[in-house]
Amino acid sequence: MRWTQFFIPTIKETPLGTEAISHKLLLRAGLVQxxxxxxxxxxxxxxRALRKVEKIINEEMNAIGARELFLTCLQPMDLWKKTGRDETLKDVMIRFEDKKGRQMCLGPTHEEAITDLVKNHIQSYKQLPLVLYQIQTKFRDEMRPRFGIVRACEFIMKDAYSFDRDKEGLEKNYQLMYSAYQKIFARCGLDVVIVGADSGAMGGDISHEYMVPAEIGEDEVLVCPACGHALGISEAKEGQACPKCKKEKLKKKPAIEIGHIFQLGTKYSKALDVSFLDEKGKKQIVIMGCYGIGVSRLLATIIEKNNDEGGIIWPKEITPFDAEILPLQVSDKDILQLAYDYEKELSQSGIDVLTDDREESPGKKFNDADLIGIPYRIMIGKRMFAEGKVEIKDRRTGEVIVVAKEDAVKKMKEILK
Ligand SMILES: [Zn+2]
Known part of the structure; x- marks a missing residue:
């Protein structure tokens, strides 16, 4: 991919009204507007970065037998009245009346819609368990949207729902999700703490939250300064001795909630009458679980935890490109040609490359390369080029190695392996 054919409107100055580092960098690197x-x-x-996050989620969801579907943003209020959440979620719902006089909303979540969807298709215990998920846009009428895509009015979520015949089935699916979430966040390069949580408006028994300690976090966790053991604020008190190592007292730390899983039980299936016949022909209510990941918030959190004064430093699996090529003097035909040759060879080996073919100063190109944070770059500058050499730079460590220009592709392949 060539920079001049792409669309990366980078911004030098810090945009006004931005508090979070991730918000500043998302805007400055031309990722969102x-x-x-x-x-x-x-x-x-x-x-491109968002799609990488979604790909990881898709892979881990598919691996545990969850099937992807795509529900609607537009939802009739009649459905929400059946569970009473037309009232409990009143403050955050974006509601309106359509031309036919129907009361509608833009879905802030999808428990009602999915329960209604499966209702007519589950008759027998033989059709269970069933696990479905989607990656969808959700809407919330936020009074105070903050930190860019961390708390927005329109955002992307992965939400999954499990349907089981009994509690054992639910616990099995819950455990599978619990582990899949650990894998997803690890692949995103994040250290999460998992805490037992108050399930609030969702209802149900057991739930867990996946939190990333961060300055801008609007939630809190209790962390032990000695061993790093973490607990939810509903599980312990600040100042209490760490239950694991007993060496230090627990301290409150702000954290961003990026995932939340719930054992819902029969709250929605009962209200919407989703039942099946067991072996004895007896009617039973389906038992549900629901499992969310804030996808856009996750992307912001990854940036919040992976940056330096120069800009973003993408983790390997999330980066929009694997490598960037910087011909520093594009007016020099030989330098530009070498960049194109590298681009072609690397692309043919399945490596995603961005070539900064702009007629900009080397300084501007370096700054933008740091800002957009591609993990590795090949720099082709006049002086080195004359000696038959180019430089490869590691964005995270800042380490630069000099290689013969014939060896650059081979070296890059080794690094990215
Ligand atoms: Zn401890």
């Missing part, structure tokens, strides 16, 4: 407060568009580079 704000349309109005709490509402963001994804630009090509941001979308």
């Amino acid at each position: 704000m349309l109005t407060s709490g509402v963001y568009s994804y630009l090509p580079l941001g979308l």
